[in-house]
């Protein structure tokens with residue numbers, strides 16, 4: 001079947017495939033730099049353990065060890081993904097020059113000038129994240145620590161990150177979401193659940209007292225359920241993070257990561273719930289396998305359902321900030337990056353090709369038999385043709401074309417990194 005034939009099949013259902021392609025091309029989706037080097041960063045010893053309750057597993061050859069290697073890998077990835085990617089950096093990816101080094105509380109915009117150059121040359125916007133893990137000042141708590149000096153250090157880090165986010169937004173001419181996530185929590189039954197939360201709240205208040213224009217810098221508060229080593233208590237739980245964002249709507253937005261809930265909860269259902277109250281929300285799209293394992297995003301049912309809610313709720317018109325967050329060290333890291341990014345693009349395109357208004361009408365009229373049958377029949381429409389057309393329209397490889405190029409890159413470039 002050709003694109004023209006597939007287009008006719010969709011047109012018969014009142015769906016304009018050209019329009020879907022046009023709309024999706026402009027939607028920014030953040031690509032997380034940390035898939036390329038197993039979340040190690042450049043600001044401290046790269047062989048230190050990853051802390052904060054997150055884990056990368058696997059030892060596939062080719063991890064990027066320097067900014068130059070990471071940028072080279074990113075360029076390869078950008079040449080294989082359709083749409084409008086945006087960079088997403090962690091503070092630990094600061095690039096120091098001429099033997100200089102700054103601790104996290106002393107980071108400055110200029111430590112990210114190389115990234116600005118990189119983004120400018122490629123027409124990319126950039127999002128940002130303070131890094132509250134893998135650092136000797138995690139005691140192991142950070143913003144919720146009982147030690148005022150530890151808290152102060154991490155508050156200063158947060159403020160520095162607001163200034164850096166502002167610099168990224170100004171230089172690149174696109175808003176910068178700045179996501180506050182800490183792994184603060186306890187391994188075993190707490191004696192005090194309230195104290196750390198009150199301190200966490202006060203620390204975020206202090207960070208957000210740093211001046212910024214909320215249209216340009218968008219601080220996000222990410223919740224979590226548990227992490228490895230902190231199984232019994234998470235300071236920034238769902239209720240904590242959501243309440244903080246709700247009470248401070250003029251200063252920050254809530255961020256949901258779909259690996260951060262109990263296994264039968266779905267973030268797709270939470271998107272409209274939050275959008276009934278918040279003008280804007282942010283997402284980390286990942287794939288939890290039994291826990292927050294951060295597997296590569298697939299074109300699976302929940303990813304499709306998340307994309308449908310984004311589209312139906314006006315998320316593509318700026319209400320939902322979409323970012324990816326996964327890290328797999330057991331397979332080719334570029335293939336992991338590309339697969340996840342292409343899959344979120346696929347899911348959004350798939351969502352744009354659903355007869356949304358007609359299905360809403362069936363629901364409202366109580367015609368549930370027809371609604372179920374029509375939803376099922378959409379699954380065997382010739383979606384692959386539209387996906388290929390989208391990739392071609394973006395000047396990017398169609399399925400089947402990109403992996404051989406990555407395999408070649410692995411042979412030429414990645415195997416040299418030992």
Ligand code: RNT
Pocket residue numbers: 034039054129181222224257284292325
């Ligand atoms: C951890 C959170 C957080 C991190 C990144 C590296 O569970 O999802 O977003 O994955 O900041």
Ligand code: ZN
Pocket residue numbers: 222257284325
């Ligand atoms: Zn996340």
